[in-house]
Amino acid sequence: MSEATVISRSVRASRGGLTAYAIWLALALALLLLPQLFPSRLALSTMSLMGTMIIFALSYNMLLGQTGLLSFGHAVFFGLGGYFCVHALNLAGDYGWPIPLPIFPLVGALGGLTFGVLFGAVATKRAGTAFAMITLGIGELVVSLALILRRFFGGEEGITTDRTDVLSFFGYSFGPQSQVYYLVAAWCFISVAAMYAVTRTPFGRICNAVRDNPQRTAFIGYDMGTVRFIAFSLAGLFAGIAGGLSAINFEIVNAAQMGAVESGSVILMTYIGGVGNFAGPIIGAILVTWLQLVLSDATQIWPLYVGLLFIGIVMFAPGGIAGMLAMQGPVIAAGKLHRVAPYYLLAAIPGAIAVIGLSILAETSHQFSIRAAYGPSITLYSLPFDVTSPLPWIVGLVLAAGGVWLFLRAARLARNAYEEAIAGGAA
């Protein structure tokens, strides 16, 4: 029994370990200090958007990653949370209710929860493909109705508000973006902590059980429908918080926010980041938001790159980015990272070459067909090309084909090295 006590104690201790506190402290500090590092207005509003999306993606992962439910309509709760928040803001502004701004995301949470309960009661009767289709149908219905019910949804142009109209909070008006950033950051911290906490509860574990083997959970006493229903409602609640923050950040909510595009992008974020790991959606939300804003400046065909990235992850790294990082844990633990890292580098170089080659091909053909009016010249990676000459095509093709070929070989070597390191570590 001595080992038993050891395990029990270590499990108990893992809950409040020093490292755990250190991670949360570091996260809080990072959120606090980021504006010092990136003080520009664009950076602040980008980070505010990222904070919102982190909550949204994590709430989605309560469904996809934790409970195994693929929803195509999660943005409904994001949008409804935003609408509730914006109406509350306007009412508070009009009637002078003494409620400070930082409280308002709770209204969004309430909206998200209410409709999470309502739609969840319908959708969670089913799972798998049928669940996916119900959520798709609900999403279409809500968006279509939003355009018809103009009083509440404000039609196509949506509902606007002024966040500075409500009671000021210790002298902060929340007019400047930096103050909004801190509001988003605070709620982001609270929500991330809360969602993390949920994964560490009896309910959180049962969600995982339902994801892994729904039928078996019935034989350990749980009703899988109820588990899914609670998960769906809670996901709605947190999506509502995210929607509320978005409403405060942009001071406008509209029907498109509940639409299929938004629901699709949260799937991209969550999956690219990694569904199997709590931190995955955080990484995904940051990366995809950044791509959406920055890659779109660099190239008009950025959705192609994001789509290819997504397919690549689905095919080759179902654990997402976080999954790939987590795979390095055992290697680091075994102290063998220095043995594997050179192989990663060896694979990364042709990988990068392949990506460059592919992007040259894509950009060249894009310039050739769509942007022909802007002339045949194009600057790729600081080098000028003429798309009517065969040169860029050949260069792109050679780089892409050669890169892929070398990458596949190097990847095999890297995998061997990885497996060797793991095996050695265990021995």
Added chain:
Amino acid sequence: MRNLLTSTALALTVLASAGLPAMAQETLKIGYVDPLSGGGASIGQIGMNQLNFIADEINAKGGVNGKQVEVVGYDNQLNPQISLVQVQKAIDDGIQIIVQGNGSSVAVAVSDFVTKYNERNPGANIVHLNYAAIDPVLTNEKCSYWHFTWDASADIKMEALTNFIKEDQNLQKVYLISQDYSFGHAVAGAAKRMLEAKRPDVEIVGDEYHPLVKITDFAPYVAKIQASGADTVITGNWGQDLALLIKAAGQAGLDVNWYTLYAGGAGAPTAIKQAGLENKVFQINEGINNQGYGPAEERAGALMSRFSDAPVYYPRMFNMMDMVFAAIEEAGSDDPGDFIPKLEGMKHDSFAAGDEGFMRADDHQFFQPLYISTLGALEDGQKFDEEHTGWGWKMAAAVPTESTLLETTCEMERP
């Protein structure tokens, strides 16, 4: 802007730069915030093309106040929230002039944001130049000192259109069909109101709304129009909702006159030609090809020969940029705080035929002569066809500026 690495590096430096105040620049930068990727990109790219064309024109003449004009595109993905981030990006890039047009939702968001931004950051002086969003709220309840619009609002267009229609003595039964959202309701509501006042004898036999871009088969709607015995249809539809409606009507052999606001939009002329509705479809706008006005034909011809794969343009965008450049030169400054007073009340000979229009100071709406035209086979002397169909727009009537004036409820707050 097409270089991945540099723009990434650029973005990083922008992120890292300590919010430096916009420095004096040798170029006058104009931010174009419209969809440049995804489904809306087809229309966004047309505006971008034209703006670049205008910039090249003026730069060839030495620029504005000696400064070269540079157009910077910001892809808003037709999403209001992304638009606002892109506007902030533009502001961080030192841009004070934002050009935007597509989508009422985006226009309201941008106008609202710019107004609040200027209020919260005195001296920022960002101006929103709107060339396409025509929801009447923009120049009424939600009007702003920092927002100017060059397209006639739905109410104005309908006022002019009904003035034209009421002269048609054969007109007896009118059918209204529009998309079920605020703009569609604005169009149909105005049509009903104005027809009842101007032609009380005309019967409105249908007042139909259908969901926005959700219909694949318009045959049932066409059957309904057919059954109502209507001789005229008025629609605010645009894009595929217009093209599919027209196609279905052509297939069913529906013989009515069509009055539209957006039959000039991308894809519609193709559909009209396919449906064989020669001289049956009317549109109202601020100018068409083939008006026989020399300066316009020359300029439009140069534009369309350069962008021959998408030979479409907005006459109002010429009006807009010509007026803004004139105001800047008059004020001797490209700070909107300085040139907005010059823009207010400015008179301008409109691009399409040289008739005079003016920017009303009360609501920042540009009033201009409007033209009603129909699409049909090219006749002698007509130079331009649409979308390579061999059919071109032909003038049916001109509505002088005076006949387009409408009251506004705008109570503008001035700084």
Added chain:
Amino acid sequence: MIEIIVVSTLNGVLYGMLLFLMASGLTVIFSMMGVLNLAHASFYMLGAFFGFEITRRIGFWPALVVAPLLVGAIGMAVERYGLRRVHSHGHVAELLFTFGLTFVIKEVVEMIWGKLPADYRVPGSLDFAAFTLFSSDYPAFRLFVLLVSIAIFLALLLVIKRTRIGLIVQAALTHPGMVGMLGHNVDRIFMLVFGVGVALAAVAGVIAGPILITQSNMAGLLGPILFVVVVVGGLGSLGGAFAASLLIGLVQTFAVAFNVSLADLFGSTAAGEVLSVWLSDIWRVTVAQVAPILPYLLLVLILIFRPRGLMGTRDT
């Protein structure tokens, strides 16, 4: 009244058959592979653009044969090098893979054909009014669509229920190991099924392209309604998809024909007074106005009350 009923029925059937044409491949793939191909509408779009391109160069009839073959080949490549790989990760991964595919196909189509609608027209040989009913013309091309739909339905039924190939394919879904042991290449069977399914989508694209709009956003606009058809019909049931297509076609068409609103139903009652204030937005909304969103309502209702769909056999 008779006019409304006759015309609506006819229009409903024509529209329903168009829907079935587009959805048949989707249901074939699901019934035999258990995969809901979210990129189905994207393959439909590829078919339309290939059809447009080939029609422009050679003619409509060659396009009707060549475009589906090309798209089928692309589909088989996608199955062989993509879908097969994610198959082992389960259904969610398969759904996500086809979901990602929609982005890529759309971007590629835009790179080749641009974002404006293509001028894809009804072939001259079928561009005439077949008959006139209550002063409405019915184009011959719509009747052609009807015929093709029914032909595909019958052919598929025959192949699946009556031929050896159909039996092998169905067995391969439930018992892949055993079918493999019996000397059939299961992988190749799945590849062929996927190819045939997307080729059917391409047939629909070639035919529906001229009636509807051939544009790069067509997949996104049509996709959801196709899923409604196959889910309402019962996932994987060919007969169900056929019935659901007709049902949705008729429901939508008849709804358009009636201008009934809550105001008409309760307008003069005392309750009406109260309701009209509280429900002001939906008070005057007519059935016709919401007709196109009725299928989604139908989808949600049917999944609640009859989870298998109209004729489904599987309780997914």
Added chain:
Amino acid sequence: MNDGVVLELSGLFKSFGATEIIRGVDLEVRTGERHAIIGPNGAGKSTLFNLVSGHLSPSAGSIRLRGEEIAGMAPQLINRRGLSRSFQITNIFPRLSVWENVRCATLWALGYKYSFWRSIDGLDDVNARTEEILTEIDLLDRWRTPAGVLTYGEQRALEIGLTIAGNADVILLDEPTAGMSRAETERVVALIRKVSEQRVLLMIEHDMHVVFDLADRISVLVYGEIIASDTPERIKSNAAVQQAYLGTEAA
């Protein structure tokens, strides 16, 4: 209620379409009993378990657990009433660790239900119970391992662990030793003997050594009917059983 009868099946029928699989089963299982069900392949043994555990609904007949009718109830409701089962084909949570597998199975019985406000690691009773079970099934040193990568024998042990973790007093084991080596089987038999000390056990088993070693009573199911239900000694000599198994005198 009969004295000591914990589980009572009477007149139980189950048909799939036109095919009758269970054709009027009557069975009583008493307190403290280890009861084995044997019978040739296709006799309907697993179907019988599916009916009792709520996985399937009977076409007719009744199933009483301590006098309460449970026929047609959802599995989780039956489980909460103290009846738990294992599966013939290993049915665990493959991506969760061994520790989490067992811990999940203890939660409902300890009253934590859908609690999403308490930390699971802080629940001392849950952790203690989990350790107890893991010790019992001898998987303690594998506690961190994902269940999906355990060896077959270990997975079978875990399967039993999941079944007993919830503190059910009636447990149904479906072929617990299927596919095991001699040595593994012996360990499992010992385990079953241990875990069934305080519980009522009903099990399906093909290995006759195991059956006659463990069971207090044996029921023989043939073509959906119980042809005999008695002590091992008497079952051995039962003519009907011999006929069913040895095929003398085809019926």
